[in-house]
Amino acid sequence: MENDRIFLVPGDLRTGKALVEIGDLLKKLKIELNLLYLSNAEEFWSYTKEFRKSIINLPFGDQGLVLRTVVIGKKYAIGWKFHYSFQQGKDFVKWMQTPGSFSSKTIARKHRIPIDNKPYLSRFPAPPVSEKQ
Numbered sequence: 176m177e178n179d180r181i182f183l184v185p186g187d188l189r190t191g192k193a194l195v196e197i198g199d200l201l202k203k204l205k206i207e208l209n210l211l212y213l214s215n216a217e218e219f220w221s222y223t224k225e226f227r228k229s230i231i232n233l234p235f236g237d238q239g240l241v242l243r244t245v246v247i248g249k250k251y252a253i254g255w256k257f258h259y260s261f262q263q264g265k266d267f268v269k270w271m272q273t274p275g276s277f278s279s280k281t282i283a284r285k286h287r288i289p290i291d292n293k294p295y296l297s298r299f300p301a302p303p304v305s306e307k308q
């Protein structure tokens with residue numbers, strides 16, 4: 176903040192608008208995206224056409240990652256915690272190109288892979304070739 180390296184861009188992820196603007200600017204400046212942190216924002220809705228397009232538009236680098244938090248199990252139960260999940264940016268793009276109605280929770284429930292057997296750390300894979308949601 177103090178060094179003017181953090182910029183606030185208000186927007187509703189479901190409409191894609193702000194994220195498309197960010198993606199377009201990164202591409203114009205020839206900057207690859209190395210980390211996209213979505214918190215658990217995706218959990219509140221299923222992927223819209225506009226959100227999908229805004230992700231497909233992002234210039235993820237080959238090592239670019241998506242980091243998100245996912246609620247597994249009963250929310251707010253005793254012991255409830257956020258579960259952190261990593262995904263290759265390019266794998267997320269493949270999911271966003273996969274037809275069907277689904278959410279990050281669908282992917283988390285059906286596909287997430289634990290990392291080092293830790294209960295609160297996992298990886299989201301690319302969609303299976305035959306995936307139908």
Ligand SMILES: C[S@@+](CC[C@H](N)C(=O)[O-])C[C@H]1O[C@@H](n2cnc3c(N)ncnc32)[C@H](O)[C@@H]1O
Nearest residue numbers: 186187188189190213214215216217218219220
């Ligand atoms: C649990 S909060 C995040 C907490 C925060 N990341 C933190 O670490 O303290 C979930 C966030 O998702 C955001 N969110 C949910 N739907 C959204 C949407 N459609 N567009 C943008 N943000 C959204 C909410 O505004 C909220 O800030």
